[in-house]
Amino acid sequence: MSDHQKNESCLIVLNPKAGAGKAGMIQTQIKEMAQNAFKQVDLVCTEGQGHATVIASEACEKDYDVIAAVGGDGTCHEVMNGMIHNDRPKSPKTVFSLIPMGTGSDLQKTIGAPKTLKEAIHFAANGETKLCDIGKCAASGEDGKTKTRYFINAAGFGANGDAARRSNKSSKKLGGTITFLSAAIVTAIKYKPVPVKIEWIDNDHTNSWEETLISCFIANGSYCGGGMWIGPKATMYDNQLDFTLVPHLGIHKQLMAIPRLYNGTVGEFPGITTCKGQSLRATPEQNKEVPIELDGELFGSLPANFSILPRILKIRSKWG
DSSP states (O other): OOOEEEEEEEEEEEOTTTTTTHHHHHHHHHHHHHHTTEEEEEEEESSSHHHHHHHHHHHHHOOSSEEEEEEEEHHHHHHHHHHHHHTSSSSSSSEEEEOOOSSSOOHHHHHTTOOHHHHHHHHHHEEEEEEEEEEEEEEOTTTTTTEEESSSEEEEEEEEHHHHHHHHHOTTOHHHHHHHHHHHHHHHHHHOEEEEEEEEEEOOOOOEEEEEEEEEEESSOOOOOTTTOOTTOOOSSSSEEEEEEEEOOHHHHHHHHHHHHHHOOOGGTOOEEEEEEEEEEEEETTTTOOOOETTTTTEEEEEEEEEEEEEEEEEOOOOO
């Protein structure tokens, strides 16, 4: 496959720890390959948590044509948050793209980003660009004040928030799927479910659900948790979020349901509810902590509001 250089500028935001350190070791090769596909290429390495958001925000102010994230879902999450400000794109012309090289690869599966370096760079320059929805979460912080953050692929709360906490503390040496699956199994056994009231709006119609909750998955894309297929009918450009509500089923049934998270049939399991909507409000029983995760990253706790920002971010990829 030969690349034809496009008249575009590209900033590569590279997490040097991604891929067990591989990304940092081949950053020169990545930049040289990108220079064959773009007119101008700059590369900046992240130096810690939150740095990718700062880099992407500054890049939007400089009107780069493309910002390419090199890393996993956490890097993508941070880059996207730097590209959005006050529910709008900081630079309407700037396109997000992904060069996958992380433990988690859920966004890569959703947007069809190629796994090989050469193909990923090719499609960062020459792939299809779609105007995509982004999720928004307003939640309670440790100080009790409401804080806001965006998610590009998926969010959730309950046991999946607890599983994200466990997996992020692990070394992830065994890869994303085994890491997240192990965390999910341990959480299914140890997590203490909390009564939660959930209300969601679908085309101006309000629906409600109130039970003891194990997990709620909120899908903008299709995958989360190292390959859990929680949005088999989800797209990133339909102005809808896909919700999966999992009540307390008992340990045995919860463990039986876990494989269905990976084959896209969890919604068919007895007692589990799936639905769609533009927003969701979740309120726990008083004084009970229910952790939230956004793209696999912990973010406060309930109560929280989740909503869709329709078609505000350009994403370029192979798409399928």
